[in-house]
Amino acid sequence: MKKLMSMIVAILAVVAGLALWSANLKKTQGATGENTLNFANWGDYIDPALIKKFEKQTGYHVNQETFDSNEAMYTKIQQGGTSYDLTVPSEYMVEKMIKAKMLIPLDKSKLTGLKNFGSLYMNRSFDPGNKYSLPYFWGTLGIIYNDQYVKRSEVEHWEDLWNKKWRGDIMLIDSARDILGFSLVSMGKSMNTTNPTTLQLAKTKLDALSPNVKAVVADEIKMYMAEGEAPLAVDWSGEAADMMWDNSHLHYVVPTEGSNLWFDNFVIPKTAKHLKAVYAFLNFMNDPKNAAQNADYVGYSTPNDAALRRLPKKVQNDKQFYPDQDVIRRSEVYKDLAPKTVGLYNDLFLEFKMFRK
Amino acid sequence: MKKSTTNAAFYVPYGLWLALFVVAPVLLIIYQSFFDISGHFTLGNYATYFQSGTYILMTINSVVYAFIITAVTLLISYPTAYLLHYAKHKQLWLLLIILPTWINLLLKAYAFIGIFSQDGGVNGFLGMFGIAPKQFLFTDFSFILVASYIEIPFMILPIFNGIEELDQGYVNASRDLGAKGWQTFTRVILPLTMNGVKAGVQAVFIPSLSLFMLTRLIGGNRVITLGTAIEEHFLVTMNWGMGSTIGVVLIIAMFLIMFLTGERKRKGGRA
Numbered sequence: 001m002k003k004l005m006s007m008i009v010a011i012l013a014v015v016a017g018l019a020l021w022s023a024n025l026k027k028t029q030g031a032t033g034e035n036t037l038n039f040a041n042w043g044d045y046i047d048p049a050l051i052k053k054f055e056k057q058t059g060y061h062v063n064q065e066t067f068d069s070n071e072a073m074y075t076k077i078q079q080g081g082t083s084y085d086l087t088v089p090s091e092y093m094v095e096k097m098i099k100a101k102m103l104i105p106l107d108k109s110k111l112t113g114l115k116n117f118g119s120l121y122m123n124r125s126f127d128p129g130n131k132y133s134l135p136y137f138w139g140t141l142g143i144i145y146n147d148q149y150v151k152r153s154e155v156e157h158w159e160d161l162w163n164k165k166w167r168g169d170i171m172l173i174d175s176a177r178d179i180l181g182f183s184l185v186s187m188g189k190s191m192n193t194t195n196p197t198t199l200q201l202a203k204t205k206l207d208a209l210s211p212n213v214k215a216v217v218a219d220e221i222k223m224y225m226a227e228g229e230a231p232l233a234v235d236w237s238g239e240a241a242d243m244m245w246d247n248s249h250l251h252y253v254v255p256t257e258g259s260n261l262w263f264d265n266f267v268i269p270k271t272a273k274h275l276k277a278v279y280a281f282l283n284f285m286n287d288p289k290n291a292a293q294n295a296d297y298v299g300y301s302t303p304n305d306a307a308l309r310r311l312p313k314k315v316q317n318d319k320q321f322y323p324d325q326d327v328i329r330r331s332e333v334y335k336d337l338a339p340k341t342v343g344l345y346n347d348l349f350l351e352f353k354m355f356r357k
Numbered sequence: 358m359k360k361s362t363t364n365a366a367f368y369v370p371y372g373l374w375l376a377l378f379v380v381a382p383v384l385l386i387i388y389q390s391f392f393d394i395s396g397h398f399t400l401g402n403y404a405t406y407f408q409s410g411t412y413i414l415m416t417i418n419s420v421v422y423a424f425i426i427t428a429v430t431l432l433i434s435y436p437t438a439y440l441l442h443y444a445k446h447k448q449l450w451l452l453l454i455i456l457p458t459w460i461n462l463l464l465k466a467y468a469f470i471g472i473f474s475q476d477g478g479v480n481g482f483l484g485m486f487g488i489a490p491k492q493f494l495f496t497d498f499s500f501i502l503v504a505s506y507i508e509i510p511f512m513i514l515p516i517f518n519g520i521e522e523l524d525q526g527y528v529n530a531s532r533d534l535g536a537k538g539w540q541t542f543t544r545v546i547l548p549l550t551m552n553g554v555k556a557g558v559q560a561v562f563i564p565s566l567s568l569f570m571l572t573r574l575i576g577g578n579r580v581i582t583l584g585t586a587i588e589e590h591f592l593v594t595m596n597w598g599m600g601s602t603i604g605v606v607l608i609i610a611m612f613l614i615m616f617l618t619g620e621r622k623r624k625g626g627r628a
Contacts, residue, residue: 215577
């Protein structure tokens with residue numbers, strides 16, 4: 001009987017322990033001290049040396065936590081229990097968070113260095129007038145090719161991917177919006193299409209691409225491309241930069257018809273408690289010298305023109321990551337779509353993945 | 358009288374554990390499956406599931422792949438378990454079979470990527486005969502091979518236990534009475550170890566229905582199972598209701614498998 005009781009006690013202790021742990025998790029997600037900044041960021045998306053420099057300069061302690069998808073970050077903030085002061089959602093998620101009233105407007109009077117930003121990257125549709133967000137990095141969706149097997153002239157248009165020559169050669173990033181998106185662009189339609197019939201057509205067109213598709217993978221795509229597993233891939237510019245770092249045969253093209261233009265942006269969620277630290281940090285990051293150092297470390301395209309001018313000429317003139325202005329103008333920024341449409345995109349994408357000839 | 362209450366009390370910890378960590382989560386999933394994306398009560402998720410060709414096709418895909426994986430592991434595991442029974446250093450061999458299960462699934466998957474890739478080990482070997490490079494990754498073959506490799510220990514163990522419990526006397530008796538080797542196997546050994554086989558099938562088939570990391574890493578999403586859809590609904594579309602619905606369907610499928618492979622009470626009181 002004694003043994004029995006101890007077992008019951010043990011189970012209850014496990015339950016109590018789990019409850020305590022989860023309560024604790026919620027609390028420690030973000031320290032509570034006065035001089036801290038709770039920063040939720042993507043993994044390896046800031047130069048750690050800059051954080052040290054900021055801490056030394058200002059005396060604030062930066063408490064960084066990472067997330068791996070916009071949706072995961074959104075759910076975490078929405079369900080409460082976090083005390084993030086600053087986070088970096090992509091553009092459509094900024095729009096969604098504004099709609100959900102989860103963001104605190106920026107106090108422009110406390111911000112410096114706003115004039116450093118290029119006009120192409122400000123005042124975009126997801127946040128008119130930049131009331132809530134400041135661009136952190138930006139990029140495009142495009143084609144990565146290996147010059148050992150593919151000539152640049154062979155992949156200047158989305159349509160080129162359908163060439164019979166590339167049978168089983170293309171790797172796609174596992175993202176419904178981007179893959180259906182380039183199919184839509186190749187048909188001359190908008191990447192923000194909500195019309196179910198048009199989307200169905202885009203999916204049918206993708207089915208025809210299926211014999212050329214080697215695999216639809218996530219983060220592993222970088223490793224595969226760097227190792228030369230496939231000669232072609234469709235992925236974001238930031239990921240392309242990482243691959244090219246590892247394999248000098250790889251190059252990145254933004255097809256001339258235009259593409260997706262994405263932004264990751266600083267926003268202040270409603271859970272923020274250390275606004276002073278937030279503004280100190282934003283101003284620190286807006287500083288051209290720091291922004292340039294960060295862009296050099298992360299390897300993505302910076303929207304801070306003053307910072308760009310400090311980067312090596314080779315980087316500034318790199319059409320792969322800083323394409324011509326008219327390519328940028330032709331590219332579209334994702335809008336936050338209704339949940340039903342998001343569902344439709346994903347269902348169609350699943351059908352495409354299942355399609356076999 | 359007192360004794361029987363003590364006995365019943367022994368079930369309390371077990372019951373408590375079951376209620377908190379098995380029944381409650383399942384009930385939560387069932388509850389969640391009745392809500393649509395905007396949080397309204399609905400049966401629509403189930404209607405979507407059974408009306409859309411996509412989900413039905415995905416279910417069929419999952420079942421077919423799980424069936425193949427189970428069949429492959431069974432074909433390999435039964436002879437292995439049988440030989441193991443007669444092997445000299447039984448415990449050592451057993452340990453070697455269990456050992457890979459201590460390694461994280463993801464690590465094993467990544468190891469296979471290295472083996473199967475264009476300039477990986479297999480292609481390097483084939484290259485010596487001038488027949489490389491062949492495409493191994495992202496094919497049905499590699500997916501089934503890796504999935505089977507991962508599931509094999511879970512099939513060998515129950516079958517091995519079944520064979521260990523087998524009384525050697527029955528085998529000897531069958532031989533004495535003139536049964537040939539094959540007859541002994543089909544009439545005596547197999548029926549008496551059937552419970553081990555059933556347990557193994559349950560342990561392999563059910564998890565195979567919803568493998569999703571492997572479908573992406575090894576199958577390159579050219580193999581789609583229900584697990585892929587669940588992952589997508591929870592992480593991308595945030596349609597937890599639909600994800601839960603697929604989960605409920607899987608749970609029901611699991612009960613069906615248990616029922617079909619479980620021991621049925623026969624008439625005449627024999628269990």
